[in-house]
Every structure is written in C-alpha cells, then in structure tokens.
Amino acid sequence: MPAKDIPDIVVGRLPIYLRELSFLATEGIQVTSSHELGKRLGISAAQIRKDLSHFGGFGKQGMGYNVGHLREQLRRILKVDQEWPMALIGIGDLGRALAHYGGVVDRGFRIVALFDNDPAKIGQQIGDLEIMGMDQLAPIVRERSIRVAMIAVPAAHAQRVAEACLAAGVQAILNYAPITLNVPPDARAQHIDPVVHLQRMTHHL
Amino acid sequence: MPAKDIPDIVVGRLPIYLRELSFLATEGIQVTSSHELGKRLGISAAQIRKDLSHFGGFGKQGMGYNVGHLREQLRRILKVDQEWPMALIGIGDLGRALAHYGGVVDRGFRIVALFDNDPAKIGQQIGDLEIMGMDQLAPIVRERSIRVAMIAVPAAHAQRVAEACLAAGVQAILNYAPITLNVPPDARAQHIDPVVHLQRMTHHL
DNA sequence: TAGATTGTTAATCGATTAACAATC
C-alpha cells in the first residue's frame, strides 16, 4: 500500500535500512530483527518497526524479518527495483570520480550522459560515455527520459545548471556544489557538501 | 556562551547558515534578516531566530543581522575560526578528487596527510603531499595532532580503517564508504553516500 | 507449549511555529 503522507524523515531512513539489509544479504544472513538492525545502525528497534509499519507488515511475530523479502519491499517502496538513468553535469575531478564510481549501479541508478561546458573536455570519452556540451542537455534528457541529475559544477554555476536541468524535464537533483539550490516545490533537491558534515562535528570537539 | 545542551538538529543547521552568510559576504551584502536568510534556504524565519537564540543575540531589532559579524560568530561556535588538520585514507578516484578539492580550506579544514594500503600508490605525490602506508597512520596522526579523518576506502575495509583512526587519536570521521560505521559514543561520525540521497528522492517520483 | 518479536496504541518527548513585547 504505497501511501502518500509518509513523513520525509521516515523516507529518509529507508535507504539506510536497505543498505544494511543488502549488506546482511551478502553476508549470507537470511533473517534479522528490529533489534539487530537497530543495534547495527544506532537506531532504536521501536523506531524501525514504526517506520516500516507505515508501509505494511513485513515481519513475523517471534521470528523477525526475512532479509531478502524486506530488502525487496524496500526496493519497491523506494522505487529502486528499477534502474534510473542519470545525467552528470560537470566533469572536473569530482565529476570524473563520480563517473567512474560503480557503486550506484545495482542500487537503482546508472549514469547515462555526461555534460560539461569546457570545449576542451567535450568529446572526451570516459568509460563508454562521451562528454557532451550543455547545448545537448535538453535534447538528451528528453530522448533518454532522464529524471535524475547529479550536478558537480562550480558553485557559481550550480543554480543556473539546475534550472537548465529542470527546464529540460529533470525532477530530482543531487547537488555537489556548496550552495543551497532554489528549486520549485514540484522538484526535489538533495545536497552533498563535505564541509557541512565536517562542521557538524567540530562544534563538539 | 558556548552551551552544552544544544540539540544536534540545531547544530546541524548552523553550517548551512554559515555557508549562506559567506555567500552573501562575497556578494558584498552587509546586512540580512532572518526572513531573507530563510527564504534563501527554505527554512522559516522563526526557526533561524530560534536556532541562533541558543547561542546569544546576534542581531538588532528592526535592523537584522550584520553579515560579517554573524558569520564570525558562527565560525566561532562551530570552531572553524581555526584550521583543522585532516587525514585522508583511501586514495582511489574519489580520494584523489577529495585531495585536489580546494573547497575545504578557508572553511576550517586542510588535508595534511594521505594514506593508502596499495604499495603501488605509496610514495606517490599529490599536490605537495605524499601518499603514506597505513603503518604511518598512528605516528602521523599523533605527530600532527590530527583529530579529523576522511575515509574513502572500499566498504569492506571502512570499519577496520575507522577503528585504526580512532585508536590513533582521531575523534571525528567523515565516511564516504557505503556502510554505517560503528563508533563509540565519545567519537563522532558522519556519512556521505550519494545513493542514500538519490533514493530519498526516487520514492517521491 | 514457551519464548520471542512483531505491529500498534498510548504516553512522552522534543521541535517547529505563531505571536508579540522589546527596541533599534
């Protein structure tokens, strides 16, 4: 029963649960419990059960959860039982590392197009993808039904690039530039800035 | 007045405020308000005022906040009015990109040591740093008073590397490996996994 | 069966928002 009013904070924890379940699966562990998952993730068992209960009952009383089954259910809920084609814009050091990173495949994503505005980079090959100019963004996004983009351009260009993505039909943006993007309510954006995470820790040191 | 019982969720927003204030400063804007900041960040003005009030009063009624002053105060609260030396462990594609990334300097951090366990990489130079073997981790961390580490090793090694860091004296870890680290209560860990962020968005698509 | 663990309800806790006196 895919509900519509699931709190964002709950949805935000599901990928963590899914990641741990995949890890358990590779370890050959077939059954787990809210208590064990919670201990591994530093989350209370009650919270895990409550979170999952928003979507239905996936366990058996007295038995716990079947790892493979719960994993499949979470993949379905998060809609990563399919592969989302992604655009990557900005092929600097970080963009290159992201382009090479294989860790997104088999977790629901695949980079299918690379873009940069540097004429020296356009035409270069990375793996089996060729870097394209920004003028190709809109046609390629439409042609390949791309709904997710990763942005790894300098901060000064990020807002403009994001708007170009959205105009082209992208609905979700993962932004690596150290600025807060302004996106309309019908679009989604997530931000990754290592310094933000570092500063969250130094306050306590 | 540095308090001890500030909610984590409040501390977590301060780096976002700081980043925006730095941006405003580079734009030449000298005064802002909770309303303007909130609009830019997608956060309510009341929340920004409430967050800041945990640490004191930084504004003037009717006037708003002096950008430079508030920025300095936040830098002090987050303890990034100093430069934290960091170790980076794992010099693959991502580690290399992080090593080249200049965006951490002038935000309170500097990578001062690189480590890898691959003999082919040890001794290589990146910028003005040389990649060292893991046997050098403990002595270098002590010698250079390193309290913060970034881990960019494969998932299978991350927990072991984290424990080595902590044993050597590191107190805060930024982990790029796609696993949840288990750290003791006296240590801090933050995790960056792009797929987690992507999956938080696909649920809604 | 006896023991264990779920799913859910109720209670607690904490965070956000609203409102406004203070005051620049």
Next chain:
DNA sequence: TAGATTGTTAATCGATTAACAATC
C-alpha cells in the same frame, strides 16, 4: 517618530519511545 525585525514565550505540531496484546 514610525516601521521593521529581533529574541523569547507559549501553543502547536510531530516524532520517538514505551508498553503490550497478538501471534509466529
């Protein structure tokens, strides 16, 4: 002064935890 915006208090809202009946 008049207008604007802070800092703070009180009210609301939402999230987490505790507890337990259901049941595997």
